[in-house]
Amino acid sequence: MSEQEQMRERSLEEEFTKRIAQDEKIEPKDWMPQRYRQMNIRQISQHAHSEIVGMLPEGNWITRAPSLLRKVTLLAKVQDEAGHGLYLYSAAETLGISRDEMYEQMLCGKAKYSSIFNYPTLTWADIGAIGWLVDGAAIVNQVSLTHTSYGPYARAMVRICKEESFHQRQGYQIMYKMANGTPEQKAMAQDALNRWWWPSLMMFGPRDAESTHTDQSMAWKIKIKSNDTLRQMFVDQAVPQADILGLRIPDPHLRYNPETAHYEFGAIDWEEFWQVVKGHGICNKQRLADKNKAWKEGEWVRKAAVAYAEKQAKKRVRKAG
Numbered sequence: 001m002s003e004q005e006q007m008r009e010r011s012l013e014e015e016f017t018k019r020i021a022q023d024e025k026i027e028p029k030d031w032m033p034q035r036y037r038q039m040n041i042r043q044i045s046q047h048a049h050s051e052i053v054g055m056l057p058e059g060n061w062i063t064r065a066p067s068l069l070r071k072v073t074l075l076a077k078v079q080d081e082a083g084h085g086l087y088l089y090s091a092a093e094t095l096g097i098s099r100d101e102m103y104e105q106m107l108c109g110k111a112k113y114s115s116i117f118n119y120p121t122l123t124w125a126d127i128g129a130i131g132w133l134v135d136g137a138a139i140v141n142q143v144s145l146t147h148t149s150y151g152p153y154a155r156a157m158v159r160i161c162k163e164e165s166f167h168q169r170q171g172y173q174i175m176y177k178m179a180n181g182t183p184e185q186k187a188m189a190q191d192a193l194n195r196w197w198w199p200s201l202m203m204f205g206p207r208d209a210e211s212t213h214t215d216q217s218m219a220w221k222i223k224i225k226s227n228d229t230l231r232q233m234f235v236d237q238a239v240p241q242a243d244i245l246g247l248r249i250p251d252p253h254l255r256y257n258p259e260t261a262h263y264e265f266g267a268i269d270w271e272e273f274w275q276v277v278k279g280h281g282i283c284n285k286q287r288l289a290d291k292n293k294a295w296k297e298g299e300w301v302r303k304a305a306v307a308y309a310e311k312q313a314k315k316r317v318r319k320a321g
């Protein structure tokens with residue numbers, strides 16, 4: 001790089017830093033440091049993959065939902081997740097990566113998606129627990145991301161949060177119904193809480209001290225709050241909700257500290273977290289196998305959609321001419 005180019009790069013970087021400090025949104029055609037671009041591609045695409053893989057554990061219960069209303073509601077929720085994935089892939093595409101490339105990275109196991117979706121949904125109560133805890137955790141994280149510095153990501157988050165809040169309520173309502181049902185139903189709800197509590201806390205990522213990206217990500221306002229801060233916000237919100245349900249959080253060390261006005265909680269099993277992240281969770285292999293199967297079997301649908309779009313485009317040209 002010539003001296004002149006270096007000077008220009010420095011001044012662009014200064015301008016960029018100033019804009020971030022003033023909470024201005026960075027838009028697709030604006031200049032941005034290459035690393036800012038890459039960090040956004042990484043986070044947004046991982047987020048998109050989480051939405052898409054996240055359809056699987058719940059999809060498992062669509063055919064077995066206990067009533068027509070529950071079935072329709074769950075179907076709508078799972079479709080919403082697909083929509084979230086699509087907005088997010090579109091947001092990432094504005095940074096110069098194609099959807100095919102991102103999807104390929106997910107299918108071959110190179111790209112990450114949230115650890116939480118590598119746990120199985122064993123009973124109907126798990127659908128309640130996912131809505132209440134997993135969507136609840138997602139909202140805590142994503143409300144903060146509505147203020148993220150990259151414009152298309154921030155705007156996608158606004159819409160996604162509105163839908164997630166409906167998802168959280170449907171889950172909590174399932175838990176409420178079961179927790180106030182027969183003793184067997186209440187035991188199922190408690191069992192689901194026991195299994196989903198700790199993985200939900202892990203969704204926020206490693207402790208701040210061990211997080212690779214938090215410092216740079218927060219400096220650029222890609223992330224607005226740190227992993228530990230968001231995790232604490234989630235615990236403070238979920239514990240009183242469990243009390244209303246009459247269910248017990250599976251943590252003997254959980255206690256309210258009136259001085260800090262926060263709930264203190266026991267140690268997270270980070271060994272389990274990293275095992276899941278590295279591909280050795282209960283369902284990792286199954287999830288990727290299912291996504292690869294769907295991709296292969298859906299090839300004719302993609303081809304048909306492209307052929308139809310081409311036909312329509314030709315028709316429009318003929319009409320215009």
Ligand code: BYC
Nearest residue numbers: 047050051054113114115138202203204205211212213214
């Ligand atoms: N699972 O430096 P760190 C949803 C990775 S909700 C797997 O702290 P960062 C949904 C991390 O990628 C879920 N991997 O990372 C809800 C990094 O590895 P790489 C999706 C994880 O990015 C209901 C390494 O560990 N939400 O979609 O600063 C139904 C070091 O971590 C996890 C989002 O994606 C994990 N839990 O912070 C359906 C929200 N945690 O990339 C769907 C957007 C960390 O260096 N994302 N890792 O190889 C974020 O806010 C942040 O990316 C995270 C992690 C808080 C998740």
